[in-house]
Amino acid sequence: MPEKRYLFTPGPTPVPPDVLAASAQPIVHHRGPDFRTTYGRCLERLRRVYRTDSDVLLFTSSGTGALESVIENLCVPGDRVLAVTNGNFGERWAEIARLHGCEVQRLDYEWGATPSVDDLTARLEETGGAKVVLITHSETSTGVVADVQALGTAAKAAGALVAVDAVSSLGAVPLELDAWDLDAVVSGSQKALMAPPGLAFVGVSAAAMEAASQLPARGFYFDWRRTKAGQDALDAPVTPSVSLVTALDVALGLLLEEGLEAAFERHVRLGRACRAGAKAMGLELFSPDEDRSAVVTALRVPDGVDAAALLLDLRDRMGVQLIGGQRDLKGKIVRIGHIGYFDVFDITTALAALELGLAEAGAEIERGVAVTAALEAFEHTKV
Amino acid sequence: MPEKRYLFTPGPTPVPPDVLAASAQPIVHHRGPDFRTTYGRCLERLRRVYRTDSDVLLFTSSGTGALESVIENLCVPGDRVLAVTNGNFGERWAEIARLHGCEVQRLDYEWGATPSVDDLTARLEETGGAKVVLITHSETSTGVVADVQALGTAAKAAGALVAVDAVSSLGAVPLELDAWDLDAVVSGSQKALMAPPGLAFVGVSAAAMEAASQLPARGFYFDWRRTKAGQDALDAPVTPSVSLVTALDVALGLLLEEGLEAAFERHVRLGRACRAGAKAMGLELFSPDEDRSAVVTALRVPDGVDAAALLLDLRDRMGVQLIGGQRDLKGKIVRIGHIGYFDVFDITTALAALELGLAEAGAEIERGVAVTAALEAFEHTKV
Numbered sequence: 001m002p003e004k005r006y007l008f009t010p011g012p013t014p015v016p017p018d019v020l021a022a023s024a025q026p027i028v029h030h031r032g033p034d035f036r037t038t039y040g041r042c043l044e045r046l047r048r049v050y051r052t053d054s055d056v057l058l059f060t061s062s063g064t065g066a067l068e069s070v071i072e073n074l075c076v077p078g079d080r081v082l083a084v085t086n087g088n089f090g091e092r093w094a095e096i097a098r099l100h101g102c103e104v105q106r107l108d109y110e111w112g113a114t115p116s117v118d119d120l121t122a123r124l125e126e127t128g129g130a131k132v133v134l135i136t137h138s139e140t141s142t143g144v145v146a147d148v149q150a151l152g153t154a155a156k157a158a159g160a161l162v163a164v165d166a167v168s169s170l171g172a173v174p175l176e177l178d179a180w181d182l183d184a185v186v187s188g189s190q191k192a193l194m195a196p197p198g199l200a201f202v203g204v205s206a207a208a209m210e211a212a213s214q215l216p217a218r219g220f221y222f223d224w225r226r227t228k229a230g231q232d233a234l235d236a237p238v239t240p241s242v243s244l245v246t247a248l249d250v251a252l253g254l255l256l257e258e259g260l261e262a263a264f265e266r267h268v269r270l271g272r273a274c275r276a277g278a279k280a281m282g283l284e285l286f287s288p289d290e291d292r293s294a295v296v297t298a299l300r301v302p303d304g305v306d307a308a309a310l311l312l313d314l315r316d317r318m319g320v321q322l323i324g325g326q327r328d329l330k331g332k333i334v335r336i337g338h339i340g341y342f343d344v345f346d347i348t349t350a351l352a353a354l355e356l357g358l359a360e361a362g363a364e365i366e367r368g369v370a371v372t373a374a375l376e377a378f379e380h381t382k383v
Numbered sequence: 384m385p386e387k388r389y390l391f392t393p394g395p396t397p398v399p400p401d402v403l404a405a406s407a408q409p410i411v412h413h414r415g416p417d418f419r420t421t422y423g424r425c426l427e428r429l430r431r432v433y434r435t436d437s438d439v440l441l442f443t444s445s446g447t448g449a450l451e452s453v454i455e456n457l458c459v460p461g462d463r464v465l466a467v468t469n470g471n472f473g474e475r476w477a478e479i480a481r482l483h484g485c486e487v488q489r490l491d492y493e494w495g496a497t498p499s500v501d502d503l504t505a506r507l508e509e510t511g512g513a514k515v516v517l518i519t520h521s522e523t524s525t526g527v528v529a530d531v532q533a534l535g536t537a538a539k540a541a542g543a544l545v546a547v548d549a550v551s552s553l554g555a556v557p558l559e560l561d562a563w564d565l566d567a568v569v570s571g572s573q574k575a576l577m578a579p580p581g582l583a584f585v586g587v588s589a590a591a592m593e594a595a596s597q598l599p600a601r602g603f604y605f606d607w608r609r610t611k612a613g614q615d616a617l618d619a620p621v622t623p624s625v626s627l628v629t630a631l632d633v634a635l636g637l638l639l640e641e642g643l644e645a646a647f648e649r650h651v652r653l654g655r656a657c658r659a660g661a662k663a664m665g666l667e668l669f670s671p672d673e674d675r676s677a678v679v680t681a682l683r684v685p686d687g688v689d690a691a692a693l694l695l696d697l698r699d700r701m702g703v704q705l706i707g708g709q710r711d712l713k714g715k716i717v718r719i720g721h722i723g724y725f726d727v728f729d730i731t732t733a734l735a736a737l738e739l740g741l742a743e744a745g746a747e748i749e750r751g752v753a754v755t756a757a758l759e760a761f762e763h764t765k766v
Contacts, residue, residue, distance in 0.1 A: 005411065012410045012625055023626060024407035027395045027579055028388065029704050060581050061444055062621040065604040072602075096603045190622060196410055198443050198581050198624030219455075220479045221448040222604075238445040239573060241581030242395055243406060244624065321412050 002319035008350045009323045010140045010168055010296040010337030012190040012197045015247070016254060019195055023247035030242055036234045038249050043231055045252035049170060049193070049260065050185060050203040052177035057227045059200050060241045063167035063188035066200035068096050069222035070163045070184045073212040074132050077101025082123060082130035082160070084151070087111050087139035088326045089165055094134065105130060111329060112142045112286055112298075117154045124158040132183075133160045138169035141326045143287025143296035143335065145173055149180045156181055161208055167191060167200075171255055172267045172295045172339050183208035192263070192295070194255065194340040195248040198241055204228075265383040267294045270338045270347055272381050277351040277374030281358075281365045286333045291383070295339045298325070299354075300332065302363040307331045313357050320353040344378040385702035391733045392706045393523045393551055393679040393720030395573040395580045398630075399637060402578055406630035413625055419617045421632050426614055428635035432553060432576070432643065433568060433586040435560035440610045442583050443624045446550040446571035449583035451479050452605035453546045453567045456595040457515050460484025465513035465543070467503060467534070470494050470522035471709045472548055477517065488513060494712060495525045495669055495681075500533045507541040515566075516543045521552035524709045526670025526679035526718065528556055532563045539564055544591055550574060550583075554638055555650045555678045555722050566591035575646070575678070577638065577723040578631040581624055587611075648766040650677045653721040653730055655764050660734040660757030664741075664748045669716045674766070678722045681708070682737075683715065685746040690714045696740050703736040727761040 007014050015023075028034045046056040059065055071093075075081060081102045083094035086109035097104045105127040107119055115135070124130060133155035138145045152162040163184040166175055170185070171192030177185050183205045190197035204212075204224060212224050220226070221238065230237035255263060271294030275285060278299050286298035301307040307324050308331060314320045325333040336350045351370040358365050390397050398406075411417045429439040442448055454476075458464060464485045466477035469492035480487045488510040490502055498518070507513060516538035521528045535545040546567040549558055553568070554575030560568050566588040573580035587595075587607060595607050603609070604621065613620035638646060654677030658668060661682050669681035684690040690707050691714060697703045708716040719733050734753040741748050 005409065005417075007410060007412060009412050012412065012622060015410050020407040020409065024403040026388065026403065027390060027398050027573075029390060029392050029395065029706070030580070031706075032698065032704055034388075059444075061442075061448070061604060062623070064621040065444070068602060068604045092603075099600055099603055188622075190410075196624060196626040197413070197622045198627055217482055219451060220475075220482055221444060221451045223482075238447040239395060239571075239580045240445070241579060241624070241627065243579040244581055244627070315415060321415055323412070323414075 002317065004319050006320045006349055008336050008346065009321055010191070010335060010339055013194065013337060013340040015196055016194055016251065016341050018254070019247045019251045022250040023196060023243045025243070025246055027242055030236055030239055035242055038246055039236065040234050042245055042249035042252060045249065045256060046201060048256060049252060050177045051179065052203050054177065054203065054205050055209065055228050055231065056201050056203045057224055057231065059222060059227070060198060061200045062197065063186060063200045064092065065222060066186040066202045067093050067165060069202055069224065070186060071097050071100045071102065072219050072222055073224045074161060074184065074208060075100060075102050076215055078103060079131045080105060080127065081132045081134055082107060082127060083134045084115050084120060084136070085109065086113050086115055086142070086144060087136065088141035089139060090136040093165060097134065112144060114144050114288060115146050115151060117150045120151055121154045121158070124155065124160065129158050130160045132163050135162065135164050137164050137166040137175065138173060138295050140168040140296055141329070143293050143298040145169060145293040145295065148175065152180055152182050161211060168295055168339055171263060173292065174264055177203045177205065189244065189248050192340045193248065193251055195251040196244060198244045199248055268383045269378050269381055270294065270342055270344065271297065273344055273347045273374040273378035274336055274338060276377035277347065277370035280369040280373035281355060283365065297336045297338070298333045301334060302358065302365065305358065305361045305363050307334060310334065310357050310361055314353050318353045318356070320350065322350065344375060347374050385700065387702050389703045389732055391719050391729065392704055393574070393718060393722055396577065396720060396723040398579055399577055399634065399724050401637070402630045402634045405633040406579060406626045408629055410625055413619055413622055418625055421629055422619065423617050425628055425632035425635065428632065428639060429584060431639060432635060433560045434562065435586050437560065437586065437588050438592065438611050438614065439584050439586045440607055440614065442605060442610070443581060444583045445580065446569060446583045447475065448605060449569040449585045450476050450548060452585055452607065453569060454480050454483045454485065455602050455605050456607045457544060457567065457591065458483060458485050459598055461486060462514045463488060463510065464515045464517060465490060465507060465510060466517045467498050467519070468492065469496050469498055469525070469527060470519065471524035472522060473519040476548060480517070495527060497527050497671060498529050498534060500537045503534055504537045504541070507538065507543065512541050513543045515546050518545065518547050520547050520549040520558065521556060521678050523551040523679055524712070526676050526681040528552060528676040528678065531558065535563055535565050544594060551678055551722055554646060556675065557647055560586045560588065572627065572631050575723045576631065577634040579627060581627045582631055651766050652761050652764060653677065653725055653727065654680065656727055656730045656757040656761035657719055657721060659760035660730065660753035663756035664738060664753040666748065678720070680719045680721070681716045684717060685741065685748065688741065688744045688746050690717060693717070693740050693744055697736050701736045701739070703733065705733065727758060730757050
């Protein structure tokens with residue numbers, strides 16, 4: 001195995017050294033003053049990243065747990081939800097709703113397609129509306145980023161609550177819980193927020209919290225009211241992952257110090273650089289060639305190249321971890337994540353490794369151009 | 384604030400330096416070879432600690448999440464469960480079962496009492512049996528450790544599945560999933576297993592897994608079958624907390640290197656030392672004066688002493704974090720945890736701080752004897 005490792009996957013993502021160091025601090029008690037200070041500051045920083053004055057509820061879980069909390073707290077069996085699906089994570093949310101006994105209506109797209117507002121409006125009319133519309137902001141499985149603001153407005157116009165999976169977008173792509181009138185926005189620690197995996201969040205509008213409080217509690221661990229009551233008192237209802245919260249607090253401090261707008265601009269430029277480099281090499285983009293989709297670049301594998309073997313070669317010989325497609329896209333695409341703690345040299349390293357791997361696999365690609373094309377796109381584009 | 388901090392609470396507990404260092408390793412992808420190796424080894428080590436050949440399912444959550452998984456996977460609304468409660472955590476499990484629509488029968492004890500086999504047998508006869516009996520092994524709120532083997536045998540004789548909350552006992556007190564014929568044993572990373580909080584487990588017997596597979600899945604994140612399928616393939620169904628699993632793997636390695644029997648013996652001697660020191664000082668024990676209850680020592684606060692002020696004084700002036708009572712025991716007891724990464728000098732430090740704090744609070748205690756009594760009890764007792 002090579003000595004140096006490069007993590008270029010769309011989650012988990014690389015974590016800055018200061019954040020890793022914070023995660024290794026000696027454990028403190030979660031009801032003591034040290035942790036309560038950290039906890040309160042971390043929750044406040046989350047609210048700034050979500051751009052909300054409402055609550056951002058924090059759970060020790062993966063993002064999937066927080067997705068499940070949305071269903072558990074907003075729906076009872078029989079409630080109709082409309083799931084907008086265009087990839088693996090939209091499918092997962094729909095499946096969670098089904099398991100909880102919801103009537104799941106769907107607006108299905110091919111994987112890789114971008115959902116449209118007109119389709120959503122039409123589908124909501126057909127189905128007679130829905131209590132909650134489930135939208136995936138950044139579909140990590142394909143690199144597509146949806147226009148959540150417009151989709152959310154259409155869903156609200158039909159009287160639905162708007163729930164958004166922003167696990168791989170929050171902190172990388174503009175998202176505003178309050179200004180866009182979103183109701184439940186899920187994210188996780190291990191993507192653009194630059195912390196280790198293990199924490200998940202849901203930003204909850206006042207309307208969504210009110211809707212939840214009209215229902216009987218149906219669970220304990222992911223119960224919103226219990227969690228809000230604990231957070232309001234800085235007294236977590238269950239033992240939180242003290243180390244991960246401490247790490248996340250440092251990571252959010254770094255993000256807010258850079259500034260959200262600067263971070264969004266950096267991600268746009270990283271996305272342009274990655275796409276420019278890939279295209280210069282002669283590769284076909286699978287994810288859209290647009291600034292909004294600036295967090296994951298999905299590329300079609302050239303004909304005749306075994307994608308699995310290519311990824312193993314990059315990983316085991318070069319120490320460069322990219323990732324392939326999920327489900328039907330397995331073997332057809334490779335994905336380069338550039339979410340969070342990334343600069344342009346991560347992009348050029350990913351492209352250089354890909355160039356080398358593809359050339360050695362016998363693909364007909366243009367050599368010697370990708371890195372420079374990426375550098376130029378990064379430097380010479382204004383957002 | 385004092386510079387050095389001493390964490391003497393029954394969870395989270397102190398974490399060894401090697402475990403903290405492991406938690407700060409750069410993030411690797413959860414489907415890559417590095418993590419899969421760690422993940423597989425960690426799961427195998429968990430099975431050794433549980434003393435089982437069955438599955439130990441691992442979740443990113445607090446212990447409460449894994450308690451909820453037991454209800455979610457073994458019960459459907461209307462199923463009867465019998466909750467044996469003698470403290471805060473037994474109450475919590477009963478509440479979780481109620482939220483999930485179970486018919487909750489109870490065998491209630493005063494907080495601080497030890498459940499009896501005869502009572503359980505009689506109660507199961509009265510109620511016409513139960514699908515699942517919920518037992519708390521170590522009731523962290525009071526320091527009582529129940530005889531789970533005997534209680535479990537009685538529950539099995541009545542045809543029930545036996546579910547055990549072993550969050551603060553596993554690794555400190557003998558527990559054998561297979562030999563004692565237990566069905567679902569819950570634990571967490573942050574107690575005797577010497578890792579940061581954020582991971583929880585449930586060891587599941589073949590009978591319990593079979594019972595779960597007879598029911599429709601009712602959730603996603605805590606679903607046992609989905610989790611087992613992922614673990615069997617070393618391909619976690621959701622992104623696990625890579626850092627915490629890496630840390631836990633190191634911590635379990637330390638525990639197994641010491642040896643489980645040696646760890647149990649150490650905990651018995653630590654418990655004897657703590658009780659001997661407290662009694663020498665003239666304090667009254669709240670938790671039982673018996674070897675089985677060797678993980679938390681609960682002490683009655685002398686009349687006239689303000690327990691909250693005492694705990695704040697220890698914490699803020701001396702850097703020594705003990706913890707008070709929960710619910711009705713608030714203000715009446717203080718608890719010293721000695722679970723996991725503890726040696727006798729942690730006990731003497733806790734006792735010395737308590738002696739100093741009580742003396743300054745005006746309590747009539749015997750000075751100058753507690754530390755030596757603890758040292759002697761630790762050294763001169765054979766298990």
